[in-house]
Amino acid sequence: MARYPFITGVREFLEKDGDYYKEITCKSLDRKLRFFGKIFEELKKQGKVGTTNPRNINPEDVHAFVGNRIKNKVKNNVILHDLSTLKTFLLSFGNNAVDEYKIKYRSRVPRMVHNMREPLDESTVKRILERALEVDTKSWRLFEGYTLVSIALCTGLRPLELRQCLVSNIREDDLGFIIHAEHVKAGIRHLDK
Helix, strand or coil, rough: CCHHHHHHHHHHHHHHHHHCHHHHHHHHHHHHHHHHHHHEEEEEEECCCCCCCCCCHHHHHHHCCCCHHCCEEEEEEEEHHHHHHHHHHHCCCCCCCHHHHHHHHHHCCHHHHCCCCCCHHHHHHHHHHHHHHHCCCCCCCHHHHHHHHHHHHHHCCCCHHHHHCHHHEEEEEECCCEECCCCCCCCCEECCC
């Protein structure tokens, strides 16, 4: 076996599966997996993992890897992405150590934390909408900006949903404006006059 089996494995993996990824993704995977290889090499020197061979890495080795990432104050969502990348890499060698780690050390697997921001308070929303009514229509960029923000505030459409809307998706009737958004995650919303 090579002196650095993890890095050798990275080359094998990218030669075998690299055609399935875009070039930029391959470069990112190569960089990330080589970084993981350095972590595993360091953990092996410290006696915290038994091997750096991707075919033989076990759940305890994955646990040591996660412990190293936590010790280095890496955020949980980054660790979870790292585990996903490591899983794909190890599975290409028939190694299911990441899933076994998640079962064996279930209570220690990092959890995704969603830090939701506080919604805008009612007075702020009211000020924005009042200001939108005062904008000079000749100042197109300002008018366009306030219009998009007003639509977002009043409909709850997400940025991607707004970007996919066309002017022809907006029509006015007796009740107010109706916005037809074709690609939405949630239900239909109505914008009153």
